Amino acid sequence: MANEQAEWAAKIREIPLTFGKLVAATPEAALRHRPAEGEWSPIEVVGHIADKMEWWAERVERITTEDAPELEGKDQDAAVRDHAYQQADPQTLLQKLTDSSESFAKLVESLPNPALDLQGHHRGMKAMLTIRQCIEMPLGSIHEHLLQFQEAAAL
Numbered sequence: 405m406a407n408e409q410a411e412w413a414a415k416i417r418e419i420p421l422t423f424g425k426l427v428a429a430t431p432e433a434a435l436r437h438r439p440a441e442g443e444w445s446p447i448e449v450v451g452h453i454a455d456k457m458e459w460w461a462e463r464v465e466r467i468t469t470e471d472a473p474e475l476e477g478k479d480q481d482a483a484v485r486d487h488a489y490q491q492a493d494p495q496t497l498l499q500k501l502t503d504s505s506e507s508f509a510k511l512v513e514s515l516p517n518p519a520l521d522l523q524g525h526h527r528g529m530k531a532m533l534t535i536r537q538c539i540e541m542p543l544g545s546i547h548e549h550l551l552q553f554q555e556a557a558a559l
Contacts, residue, residue, distance in 0.1 A: 412539050413509040420502040423450050427494050434557040449553045450497050451489030457504035460542045461511050467524040467535050477528020
């Protein structure tokens with residue numbers, strides 16, 4: 405395993421730990437507080453991150469097994485709503501985040517260096533994405549989602 409893949413995998417594994425600390429420190433009412441209509445509550449942010457780990461792992465897997473696959477965009481709001489994250493048990497949701505992050509981390513660790521340049525076409529972004537980008541993009545969004553969680557929890 406290359407160092408870069410090991411570093412990414414370690415960062416992916418930190419995600420549920422970081423969100424777990426936030427969830428533990430946040431009162432139940434604040435976990436379910438939506439700061440405005442159409443915005444997510446902190447618990448919904450956690451659910452979205454679990455989905456995100458699954459979606460990006462799925463994209464990486466497809467790129468490794470298919471020749472330049474068409475990668476679907478996802479309706480994030482619909483997924484959060486359809487999974488009923490607003491009513492979800494926090495510990496169950498954190499376990500889902502842990503499981504999806506671990507699966508993604510293991511996949512990332514297994515990638516040989518040459519695979520990082522393989523590509524798929526992301527329809528929603530209307531762009532070709534490399535596996536490297538499919539790993540870096542979700543990792544790059546975590547800070548924004550941490551802020552989103554914290555801002556939503558501030559009553």
